[in-house]
Amino acid sequence: xxxxxxxxxxxxxxxxxxxxxxxxxxxxxxxxxxxxxVVCAADTTALAQQAAALAGVGTVLTVEHPVHAHxxxxxLAPQVAALAAPYTHxxxxxxxxxxxxxxxxxxxxxxxxxxxxxxxxxxxxxxRPIYAGNAILTVEVLDGAKVVGTVRTASFQPAxxxxxxxxxxxxxxxxxxxHTRFVSVSAARSDRPDLQSAARVVSGGRALGSAxxxxxxxxxADTLGAAVGASRAAVDAGYAPNxxxxxxxxxxxxxxxxxxxxxxxxxxxLTGIKDARTIVAINKDPDAPIFEVADFGxxxxxxxxxxxxxxxxG
Amino acid sequence: MKRILxxxxxxxxxxxxxxxxxxxxxxxxDGVKMSVNPFDEIALEEALRIKERGAAEEVVVxxxxxxxxxxxxxxxxxxxxxxxxxxxxxTPLEPLATAGVLRTLIEREQPFLVLLGKQAxxxxxxxxxxxxxxxxxxxxxxxxxxxxxxxxxAQVTREVDAGLExxxxxxxxxxxxxxxxxxxxxxxxxxxxxxxxxxLDTLTLESLGITPRTQLKxxxxxxxxxxxxGVRVNDAAELLAVLKHKGLL
Numbered sequence: 001x002x003x004x005x006x007x008x009x010x011x012x013x014x015x016x017x018x019x020x021x022x023x024x025x026x027x028x029x030x031x032x033x034x035x036x037x038v039v040c041a042a043d044t045t046a047l048a049q050q051a052a053a054l055a056g057v058g059t060v061l062t063v064e065h066p067v068h069a070h071x072x073x074x075x076l077a078p079q080v081a082a083l084a085a086p087y088t089h090x091x092x093x094x095x096x097x098x099x100x101x102x103x104x105x106x107x108x109x110x111x112x113x114x115x116x117x118x119x120x121x122x123x124x125x126x127x128r129p130i131y132a133g134n135a136i137l138t139v140e141v142l143d144g145a146k147v148v149g150t151v152r153t154a155s156f157q158p159a160x161x162x163x164x165x166x167x168x169x170x171x172x173x174x175x176x177x178x179h180t181r182f183v184s185v186s187a188a189r190s191d192r193p194d195l196q197s198a199a200r201v202v203s204g205g206r207a208l209g210s211a212x213x214x215x216x217x218x219x220x221a222d223t224l225g226a227a228v229g230a231s232r233a234a235v236d237a238g239y240a241p242n243x244x245x246x247x248x249x250x251x252x253x254x255x256x257x258x259x260x261x262x263x264x265x266x267x268x269x270l271t272g273i274k275d276a277r278t279i280v281a282i283n284k285d286p287d288a289p290i291f292e293v294a295d296f297g298x299x300x301x302x303x304x305x306x307x308x309x310x311x312x313x314g
Numbered sequence: 315m316k317r318i319l320x321x322x323x324x325x326x327x328x329x330x331x332x333x334x335x336x337x338x339x340x341x342x343x344d345g346v347k348m349s350v351n352p353f354d355e356i357a358l359e360e361a362l363r364i365k366e367r368g369a370a371e372e373v374v375v376x377x378x379x380x381x382x383x384x385x386x387x388x389x390x391x392x393x394x395x396x397x398x399x400x401x402x403x404x405t406p407l408e409p410l411a412t413a414g415v416l417r418t419l420i421e422r423e424q425p426f427l428v429l430l431g432k433q434a435x436x437x438x439x440x441x442x443x444x445x446x447x448x449x450x451x452x453x454x455x456x457x458x459x460x461x462x463x464x465x466x467x468a469q470v471t472r473e474v475d476a477g478l479e480x481x482x483x484x485x486x487x488x489x490x491x492x493x494x495x496x497x498x499x500x501x502x503x504x505x506x507x508x509x510x511x512x513x514l515d516t517l518t519l520e521s522l523g524i525t526p527r528t529q530l531k532x533x534x535x536x537x538x539x540x541x542x543x544g545v546r547v548n549d550a551a552e553l554l555a556v557l558k559h560k561g562l563l
Contacts, residue, residue: 099457107410139531
């Protein structure tokens, strides 16, 4: 049976998030799938072109409305739900955007949501992590129910380019509510790569000891062209801002190279990095749990090793 | 009465190491410590602080689950909740069904604010709050790290991937809470004694006129794939050499 999959695009108003390309990759693993992306924005022109260029996408729907200048689940959900009738599946990324939006869509459709899809076994059968990744569940959606899903982006490589999807304007017949209003966002703007999508990440833990010492990692990250991350312990101690937190309660990432510096390796942190291709651990405690998962371990004082690394790289 | 409704779930305590049963039928829970879902505890703490500031008059906790949930409800009463509602059922409910139960209770309780944890640490679904907001057709503010109430409105700061986002929502609304919102209080012995006398009402799905639907079947549980242990290097130079050799630098 052919499957008709609608993907809700995530973007910042100008650029489509790589998470959307990963949703396309996930949808492409559903047998016999036709893939449509819906772009909801204040101005969809550039975003729709980016979506149409993703390999494997058949159609891009655009929903243009001033309220979509910022992603509000309360405004997006009824519009997405109104477009959902012809589709067997509605997917979004398992980012804070998708986690906020998709359950609201599922409830409006009175259907089930499969959260954090890490693998597709069939059009109705999916694998997903529970207990912070300490168990993997295989679930089956019953009775032909429409499948709303969030895609665990760390489990998929982004779809490639070169696509030539057609672009159509859509006008969902529901007005967005006015009970929810965007006030502000304080994004930590930086020239460094984005933590969620960076190929290399330098991450620091409690052993850094202070916010000043944590700055040491920025130098190394810049030398490597890497993003900077932090353990929850480092964030809670105030050494690094919250949006740098890597782990089950922060960002779940899958870089090519992950350098864990002064991070002991609590389960909740390891859950956030287990799909990293190569993990390097630098820690003065030879018994730290991080060494159990590291591909390369170096026991020693980070305050000596990090400057050495930087000198050798520079 | 200005009332806050707080949804809580009984889960395996976050300190317990989870093990999958050898036959793949579930995780081992026999004799395992059970607790209030940590995010829900933060939701309750916030409700209590709002009441202590004088911005609410009553805090009601509710859970949906088997008879075993009562100790967790008593813990919430000991923390300071005024009363508890236990919708007793032995059938595990899917998030949409739980949201439907909460929606029905909202009709009875008429809260101006519903607080929930952003997710339960067992199923990690993270759906119930948003689904409730949809069924109720009211605003939602998920992953809250700060909640400020003014007349008829709430300003909620949310932990999003980009940083911190602030929304203004009209009340009533559903707010799901993140870790940094507050640190829940410890329960003291006199509070545990007092909690025994607080009202705890038991309801059934039938009495609420709810027949839950099942749309998802669990086929199997598996332990996650393990990463193999790697090699130790002796110094910074050797580390860079192996990374270069692997084509990572």
